[in-house]
Amino acid sequence: MTNADGLSKTLNRIHDVMTGHVESGDMPGLVTLVSRRGEVHVDAIGRLAFDGLPMTRDTIFRITSMTKPVTAAAAMILVEENKLRLDDPVDRWLPELANRKVLLAIDAPIHQTVPARRAITLGDLLAFRCGYGMIPVFPDRFPIQKAIAEAGFAPGPVFPSFPPDELMRRYGSLPLIYQPGERWLYNAGTEILGVLIARVAGVTFGEFLRDRIFVPLGMKDTGFYVPADKHHRFATCYARDPATQKLKVFDYPVTGKFSSPPVFENGSAGLVSTADDFNAFAQMLLNGGHLGSERILSPTSVELMTTDQISSENKQESQLFLGESRSWGFGMSVFKKLDDPNAAPGRFGWDGGYGTSWYSDPREQLTGILLTQRMMDSPQPPRVFTDFWTSMYQPVDD
Incomplete structure (x- = not known):
């Protein structure tokens, strides 16, 4: 053109x-x-x-x-205001995500975990490296996929409908699928990010x-x-x-x-x-x-x-x-x-x-x-x- x-x-x-x-x-x-x-x-x-x-x-x-980039832009506004930093752990604002446990392996029972090597950061949420997200294996065959569905986060066209604090409680009840920063997993990062933005901004x-x-x-x-x-x-x-x-x-x-x-x-x-x-x-x-x-x-x-x-x-x-x-x-x-x-x-x-x-x-x-x-x-x-x-x-x- x-x-x-x-x-x-x-x-x-x-x-x-x-x-x-x-x-x-x-x-x-x-x-x-x-x-x-x-x-x-x-x-x-x-x-x-x-x-x-x-x-x-x-x-x-x-x-x-297409909501995801808008949410990312909102987070970057708070970074520019020095209210958040990309490399800082989000535990202060999202205590539900503190002291994470990580699955021993993708196919392991959900109680077989190891401690997270580090905390989840804002950058992890923005870049979808937080350890939570969609496992692209269909139909479900791993125990963690069943646990994710039971928590109300199954992939599909019907989205979670819980109050923000309840949403975070449910995420906190699940182990991470991968170590923070280890793997790109779709969707969960900006879902959690909206709660973080609200808590930091106070609105x-x-x-x-x-x-x-x-x-x-x-x-x-x-x-x-x-x-x-x-x-x-x-x-x-x-x-x-x-x-x-x-x-x-x-x-x-x-x-x-x-x-x-x-x-x-x-x-x-x-x-x-x-x-x-x-x-x-x-x-x-x-x-x-x-x-x-x-x-x-x-x-x-x-x-x-x-x-x-x-x-x-x-x-x-x-x-x-x-x-x-x-x-x-x-x-x-x-x-x-x-x-x-x-x-x-x-x-x-x-x-x-x-x-x-x-x-x-x-x-x-x-x-x-x-x-x-x-x-x-x-x-x-x-x-x-x-x-x-x-x-x-x-x-x-x-």
């Missing part, structure tokens, strides 16, 4: 390809946003539900794991995000639930029924899990947002921490977030989520090499399991956001994701 004509052709191609996914019945509708060097284009296709109103630019979506996690990120960036429709006066803009969420292979409603706008304040403000998967709202967050990162006159983070903090923070040893067995071409920064993935048409090195971002995707490319000053509410069937990107990103990066003939 080197000129206006090329950008126009790219946008037309994205529209045509995305329209095909809606017309095929794979989802009722979607919203795409493409921003390049400050020029923003939004396309709303289809409907909020199969029997619903037309999709609009300001439709609200459950962005699930709820939602209040901190609102006051320090959402209001300054003008993210007026982003939060942990959709108020009643906005339910008419809230898309219905669908999942494929494994028995019938047909789509069925997973979460309703008015009566669903995101339609009222939650018991737990989940820093890993709890936010709702719109294309323009999330683009404001993305542009803040691309700008080195500021948007307009509002500075959220320093350039150094943004660089830390968007730079590879895990070693090849940390990354073992993470291929299900990261593949071969990317690694992990703070709360988001970072592309390391080019191994397919849409894996631009240096690009950062993440996906959401309810059907959302965001990545920003600093070299091109390019952001793409795809918002659907057609839940992913596996950790592998669905066809609509790969089609969107391939269309973004595919060369055009002038």
Whole structure:
């Protein structure tokens, strides 16, 4: 996309390809946003539900794991204020995680443990090296997987719904799967991080995000639930029924899990947002921490977030989520090499399991956001994701 004509052709191609996914019945509708060097284009296709109103630019979506980079940014605000440090143990604020025990081996009974060699740090939580997380072995076959499920942390589309103190008590009842700093494990780090941020800041996690990120960036429709006066803009969420292979409603706008304040403000998967709202967050990162006159983070903090923070040893067995071409920064993935048409090195971002995707490319000053509410069937990107990103990066003939 080197000129206006090329950008126009790219946008037309994205529209045509995305329209095909809606017309095929794979989802009722979607919203795409493409921003390049400050020029923003939004396309709303289809409907909020199969029997619903037309999709609009300001439709609200459950962005699930796209919450993670927002949580990481909130933590870095506290680092810049000297209230937290990346290498400091989190025991002071999270005593439930003090004096950890670690499984003797991944397949050991959960009582066979050894002492942790060191405490969990803020950096461990941000980089998903804290020792807690998802074991990418399906179906479950290890005792620790059963214990994790019994504690209420089984992987899947239904997220923990415990008060923060109870959530931490449950984490504290489990041994670590690996030593702190040893291995990248998905998801738990930012779940715990939201509780840490609230305890350090002395306000709820939602209040901190609102006051320090959402209001300054003008993210007026982003939060942990959709108020009643906005339910008419809230898309219905669908999942494929494994028995019938047909789509069925997973979460309703008015009566669903995101339609009222939650018991737990989940820093890993709890936010709702719109294309323009999330683009404001993305542009803040691309700008080195500021948007307009509002500075959220320093350039150094943004660089830390968007730079590879895990070693090849940390990354073992993470291929299900990261593949071969990317690694992990703070709360988001970072592309390391080019191994397919849409894996631009240096690009950062993440996906959401309810059907959302965001990545920003600093070299091109390019952001793409795809918002659907057609839940992913596996950790592998669905066809609509790969089609969107391939269309973004595919060369055009002038």
